[in-house]
Every structure is written in C-alpha cells, then in structure tokens.
Amino acid sequence: MATDDNKKGTDAISSVMSEKRKFPPPAAFSEKARIGSMEEYETLYKAAAEDPDSYWGGLAEEFHWFKKWDSVLEWDTPYAKWFNGGTTNICYNAVDVHANSWRKNKAAIIWEGEEGEQRVLTYGELHRQVSKFANVLRIAGIKPGDRVAIYMGMVPELVIAVLACARVGAVHNVIFAGFSAHAITERVNDSRAKLIICCDGTRRRGGSINLKNIVDEAIVNTPSVRSVIVLKVTGEEISMHDGMDHWWHDLMGLASDESEPVEVESEHPLFVLYTSGSTGKPKGILHTTAGYMVHAASSFRYVFDIRDDDIYWCTADVGWITGHSYMVYGPLLNGATLLMYEGAPNYPQWDRFWDIINRHKVTILYTAPTAIRAFIRAGDEWVTKHNISSLRLLGTVGEPINPEAWMWYHRVVGQEKCPIVDTWWQTETGGIMVSPLPGATPTKPGTATRPLPGIMADVVQKDGTPCGPNEGGYLVIKKPWPSMLRTIYGDNKRYEETYWSEFHDMYFTGDGARKDEDGYIWIMGRVDDVVNVSGHRLGTSEVESALVSYEAVAEAAVVSRPDDIKGNALVAFVTLKDEYEGDMKLREALRNHVAKEIGPIAKPDEIRWAKGLPKTRSGKIMRRLLRELATSNEIKGDVTTLEDFGVLENLREKEDES
Numbered sequence: 003m004a005t006d007d008n009k010k011g012t013d014a015i016s017s018v019m020s021e022k023r024k025f026p027p028p029a030a031f032s033e034k035a036r037i038g039s040m041e042e043y044e045t046l047y048k049a050a051a052e053d054p055d056s057y058w059g060g061l062a063e064e065f066h067w068f069k070k071w072d073s074v075l076e077w078d079t080p081y082a083k084w085f086n087g088g089t090t091n092i093c094y095n096a097v098d099v100h101a102n103s104w105r106k107n108k109a110a111i112i113w114e115g116e117e118g119e120q121r122v123l124t125y126g127e128l129h130r131q132v133s134k135f136a137n138v139l140r141i142a143g144i145k146p147g148d149r150v151a152i153y154m155g156m157v158p159e160l161v162i163a164v165l166a167c168a169r170v171g172a173v174h175n176v177i178f179a180g181f182s183a184h185a186i187t188e189r190v191n192d193s194r195a196k197l198i199i200c201c202d203g204t205r206r207r208g209g210s211i212n213l214k215n216i217v218d219e220a221i222v223n224t225p226s227v228r229s230v231i232v233l234k235v236t237g238e239e240i241s242m243h244d245g246m247d248h249w250w251h252d253l254m255g256l257a258s259d260e261s262e263p264v265e266v267e268s269e270h271p272l273f274v275l276y277t278s279g280s281t282g283k284p285k286g287i288l289h290t291t292a293g294y295m296v297h298a299a300s301s302f303r304y305v306f307d308i309r310d311d312d313i314y315w316c317t318a319d320v321g322w323i324t325g326h327s328y329m330v331y332g333p334l335l336n337g338a339t340l341l342m343y344e345g346a347p348n349y350p351q352w353d354r355f356w357d358i359i360n361r362h363k364v365t366i367l368y369t370a371p372t373a374i375r376a377f378i379r380a381g382d383e384w385v386t387k388h389n390i391s392s393l394r395l396l397g398t399v400g401e402p403i404n405p406e407a408w409m410w411y412h413r414v415v416g417q418e419k420c421p422i423v424d425t426w427w428q429t430e431t432g433g434i435m436v437s438p439l440p441g442a443t444p445t446k447p448g449t450a451t452r453p454l455p456g457i458m459a460d461v462v463q464k465d466g467t468p469c470g471p472n473e474g475g476y477l478v479i480k481k482p483w484p485s486m487l488r489t490i491y492g493d494n495k496r497y498e499e500t501y502w503s504e505f506h507d508m509y510f511t512g513d514g515a516r517k518d519e520d521g522y523i524w525i526m527g528r529v530d531d532v533v534n535v536s537g538h539r540l541g542t543s544e545v546e547s548a549l550v551s552y553e554a555v556a557e558a559a560v561v562s563r564p565d566d567i568k569g570n571a572l573v574a575f576v577t578l579k580d581e582y583e584g585d586m587k588l589r590e591a592l593r594n595h596v597a598k599e600i601g602p603i604a605k606p607d608e609i610r611w612a613k614g615l616p617k618t619r620s621g622k623i624m625r626r627l628l629r630e631l632a633t634s635n636e637i638k639g640d641v642t643t644l645e646d647f648g649v650l651e652n653l654r655e656k657e658d659e660s
C-alpha cells in the first residue's frame with residue numbers, strides 16, 4: 003500500500019537491527035533450479051543492467067504476438083511505452099497457448115470450497131469457459147477499453163471473468179469482496195465502469211456474506227453502470243431487477259464457446275486496481291497489457307522456479323495485486339497448476355492450510371507474514387499433525403517478515419529444507435522486484451535480499467545519492483521496468499506528484515530501507531512509519547521484530563506520538579500469546595528486551611496490551627489508526643477498510659490503566 007504523504011525527513015534513517023543468520027539454498031534445490039548459483043545471478047543481473055532492451059526483449063520473445071513490437075522501451079519521464087508497435091492478447095497467452103498444447107488436459111485450477119467441495123478446471127475447460135464468457139461480455143455490450151468491475155468471492159468464475167475481460171480488451175477492476183457498498187461506489191464511479199460482475203454471496207466461516215445486496219446498495223449512486231451479471235454460488239435470496247440484473251448461467255446458455263481474442267496494442271489498459279493512500283481517496287493504479295504480461299510471467303518463473311508437476315498455492319485474494327499477478331496471470335502464463343481456496347484459514351480449525359497442503363500435495367506455498375504470525379500463535383501442533391512434506395518452496399509478501407516469524411516458517415513449515423522467498427513489491431510495481439532466487443540466493447531472515455535481474459532498485463539519501471552499507475535511506479527504482487504502473491487512473495498529476503516528485507528521474511517507492519554489506523535490501527517500513535526519536539531515526543518494524551522475538555509476544559505494532567522532549571515517543575500495541583497475562587513486570591521485561599535487541603533508544607515509551615490489532619482486510623496493520631489512538635485516544639479518520647471493529651475498543655486503555 004503506497005501512501006500519499008510520502009514525507010521524507012532530513013536525517014538518515016538509522017538502522018539498528020543486526021540479523022546475522024544466513025541460509026544457503028539447499029544443494030538439492032540448486033541442482034535443479036533455473037538459476038542455480040549467485041554467479042549465474044550476478045551475470046544475468048549485470049547483462050540486464052547493461053542492455054535492458056535485450057534482456058526484456060528476450061523475455062518478450064517467448065509470448066505470442068499478433069504483431070511484433072518496434073521498440074522495447076520509449077521513455078518520456080515518467081511515462082513509459084513498452085513494446086510499442088506490438089499487438090498481443092494476455093488471455094490468449096495465459097489460456098489458448100496451453101489449451102492448444104499438451105497441457106490441454108492438465109489442471110489449470112484446483113478449487114476447494116470452505117465446506118470441502120472441489121472442482122478441477124483443465125486448461126481445455128478453462129479455455130472453453132473463458133471463451134464463452136467473453137461472448138457474454140460482448141452480448142452485454144462491452145467493447146475494448148470499457149471498464150468492468152468484478153466483486154466476487156474466490157471461485158473459479160472470478161478468474162474466468164478476469165480473463166474474459168482481457169480477452170475482449172475490457173479493463174477489469176476487481177474489488178475485494180470484503181469491501182463495503184461505499185467503497186464499491188467510489189471505485190465504480192472513479193473508473194466509470196459499465197458493468198458489474200458479482201456473486202449472490204460468498205461463503206465465510208460456515209455462513210455466507212450476501213454480495214448482491216451490497217452491490218444493490220452501491221449502484222444506487224453509480225450512473226455509469228448499465229448491467230449486473232450475477233453468478234449463483236450460495237443460492238441465497240437476492241433480488242433481481244428487470245433490465246439491470248442478469249444471471250451468469252442464463253447468459254452462458256446463450257453464448258457460443260468460440261471466441262477470437264481481441265488483438266490489442268501493447269499499451270492497451272489491462273486493469274485498474276485501487277489501493278489506499280494514507281490520506282485522500284483510493285488511487286486507481288493502471289496497468290497495461292504487454293509489459294505487465296512479460297514481468298508477471300518471467301518473475302513468477304524465476305522466483306518460484308516453477309515446474310510442470312508443481313501444485314502452486316498463493317493464498318492471496320484476487321482482490322489484491324498479489325492475487326492478480328501471482329494467483330492468476332503469473333501461474334497461468336506459465337501453464338502451471340494453481341490451487342484456489344475459498345474460505346478462512348482457520349475454518350473449521352487452525353489446521354486448514356496444512357490439511358489442504360497434505361491432501362492436494364501442494365509444492366509451493368505463497369502467503370503473508372500476518373498469516374504466519376497467526377499460525378505461530380495457534381501453536382505448532384496444528385502444523386505437525388499433517389504430512390506437508392510435499393512442500394519444496396515457501397514465499398511471503400506484503401510486509402516485512404519478522405526474523406522470528408521467518409525462522410518459524412523455515413523450521414516448522416519448511417522443515418528446514420524449503421528455501422523461503424521473501425518478495426518485496428507493490429501494487430504499483432505490478433510484479434516482484436526484490437526477492438531471493440530460490441536456487442541461488444543465500445537467505446537471511448527478514449530481508450527480501452537482492453533485486454531481480456532488470457530491476458535497478460537502490461537505497462538513496464534525500465538528495466538521490468546512494469547510501470553506504472547499512473546506512474538507512476529511501477528505496478527507489480532507478481530505471482523503468484515493464485510492469486510499472488502507467489499512471490493513477492484519470493489523474494496524471496497525482497501520479498507525477500506521488501511517485502516522481504521526490505527524485506524526479508527515479509521512481510520513489512515510499513519505503514525506507516537499508517542495504518547491508520552483501521547488498522541485501524532490508525525494508526524498514528513505509529517512510530511514514532519511520533520515526534525520529536531523540537534525533538535517531540528508527541524503523542518501527544524493527545522495534546516490532548524485537549518485540550515479537552520475545553517469547554510471550556504474538557504480534558506487535560509500533561507507532562509514534564509527538565513528545566515534547568524526544569520529538570517523538572514510541573507506543574507499542576502488543577498482543578500476547580494466549581497463556582500470558584499483561585502486567586507491569588512484563589512491560590518492563592519487554593522494554594529491556596527491546597533495549598537489548600536494538601538499543602535503549604528504541605525502548606517503547608508506552609506499551610498497551612491489545613487483544614487484537616486493527617487490520618485492513620488484506621491483513622495490513624492499520625498504523626494510521628494506532629497513531630491516532632496513541633496521540634489523542636480518538637479515531638477521526640476513515641475506517642472503511644478495517645476488518646474487525648471490535649478490536650478498536652480495548653486499544654484505548656492506556657498504560658496506567660492496566
């Protein structure tokens with residue numbers, strides 16, 4: 003999540019974490035890997051840096067083009083045209099290419115519902131359904147360039163809808179099915195979507211959420227919407243309005259299953275995905291066709307070192323960028339088999355993930371640190387009672403992973419034999435930017451390590467000069483890359499200001515980071531999560547890691563509040579493991595622990611016990627809310643993305659009250 007207030011301070015960010023453990027890739031993994039040593043990585047990285055056109059052009063050669071491009075990159079800061087002059091279709095490359103090959107009968111999607119229902123779609127079947135639904139879109143009057151909003155649970159038809167949009171050249175805007183009617187209205191109006199595709203409902207923890215009712219409420223205020231297509235999933239009662247609402251199955255019944263993919267230009271818009279800034283309305287991040295295709299596919303192949311016999315599971319919802327790039331496009335462009343699960347990770351109990359992995363013999367798991375920390379809290383026995391030895395590679399994404407959570411993932415889930423790829427990227431970057439290559443890069447808990455070949459990531463000072471080893475600064479990307487956002491939908495000015503006003507010719511990520519002596523990039527959190535305490539700049543995620551490394555702590559979030567003497571004081575919101583009780587003695591022990599791990603300057607000034615932390619529906623801790631609570635004990639800002647309102651109440655209790 004990028005922020006609008008990408009403020010930068012004057013001081014260098016001082017990084018004080020000293021993680022020394024290092025894990026070389028297992029020999030058995032390296033032997034079979036596409037890139038099996040650091041030497042190979044270095045050679046590739048150097049070649050791509052020296053001649054990016056050949057590097058990206060070479061990767062692009064692997065796809066089907068109706069017409070080949072004239073130039074790899076045309077760059078007029080900050081506007082990029084990749085593969086200009088070429089025409090292609092990403093759906094054709096993700097589906098038809100495989101359906102027309104020996105992969106026709108290979109599983110593309112293995113789906114499991116919360117109650118254990120299962121479906122398998124082969125590439126051949128996926129091709130048939132996507133072609134049919136593309137014809138449905140045409141019946142609904144959708145033309146190339148039209149925006150289509152998709153508000154569905156995690157069912158295969160969600161993937162079918164996304165791909166069918168791409169097939170006809172429509173621009174999809176997936177809205178996470180946990181968002182409110184207000185959030186839908188805001189997004190649909192910003193993108194002026196003509197059509198909404200939704201489900202009647204989606205299953206969650208044994209019950210269901212009625213999505214159609216939410217859409218009904220949303221579209222009262224969306225003049226651009228002409229029709230709604232409704233997929234029957236739960237069969238619950240909904241109202242269907244004449245002229246406006248149509249059943250998915252009725253329209254599919256009318257449509258032929260043959261449809262030619264539309265030939266689109268390389269820079270034809272593929273999707274808009276909204277991401278929240280810390281202030282202002284959500285930003286519609288615009289991605290276009292060919293460049294996104296090339297990087298989503300090639301990064302997936304390198305980072306997950308995918309094989310034809312892999313069963314790959316990304317636990318992200320398609321409503322987020324991870325779901326777009328590494329649940330849908332990356333795997334399908336590579337002809338991989340992906341697993342899709344509609345349901346909660348702890349339903350009916352805390353072993354659901356491990357049970358799924360065992361039953362489907364999942365080989366690659368890609369999930370988020372927040373999930374890992376929840377599993378740690380639930381206890382190892384939920385994992386160890388299942389045979390999960392099919393796993394060969396693990397990944398994380400979305401936030402810095404605390405070294406102790408990394409170690410648990412490595413030891414308990416990876417059984418010390420699976421490399422971990424900690425992947426750093428953003429909605430804006432479209433694909434993974436910084437990550438280990440699992441057969442090559444020695445990993446260290448807590449760092450996403452080195453940039454991928456072709457990605458010129460660096461850590462710089464305020465004036466744009468590179469930082470020295472371990473000197474904290476700002477993470478930037480110095481050269482354009484194919485899957486970069488092209489603009490904020492309908493708002494070039496905001497695009498230029500948010501990402502290009504700080505360093506002009508370099509993309510500013512909004513993250514603080516340092517590079518260690520091996521050139522590994524350690525993300526220190528958003529720049530606005532970096533605080534100045536007594537003249538020292540501290541990454542709040544480092545203080546959090548220190549807290550979480552203490553035995554009693556399950557999860558921690560650290561924010562700052564203004565302090566007359568120190569400039570800022572640190573306030574830690576701490577969730578304890580079930581068997582622990584928060585008291586003054588534990589507070590003192592925690593402060594001393596942080597002082598020991600980092601230094602006395604990082605000691606939280608206040609520690610509040612929290613039953614849970616306020617999170618967005620994608621699992622990110624809402625530090626903005628915590629900052630407001632820490633400062634004024636009130637919440638004034640927007641809370642529409644909050645997952646569980648209940649957690650806010652007990653966070654108001656100040657230190658002296660418990």
Ligand code: WTA
Pocket residue numbers: 003004277323324398399400401402403424425426427428429430450511512513525527528
């Ligand atoms: C953070 C998610 C540390 C970072 C793909 C970034 C990470 C923001 C990592 C983007 C990681 C993501 N280590 N921090 N491996 N991955 N982040 O747009 O602050 O939801 O700027 O994209 O998440 O979040 P977004």
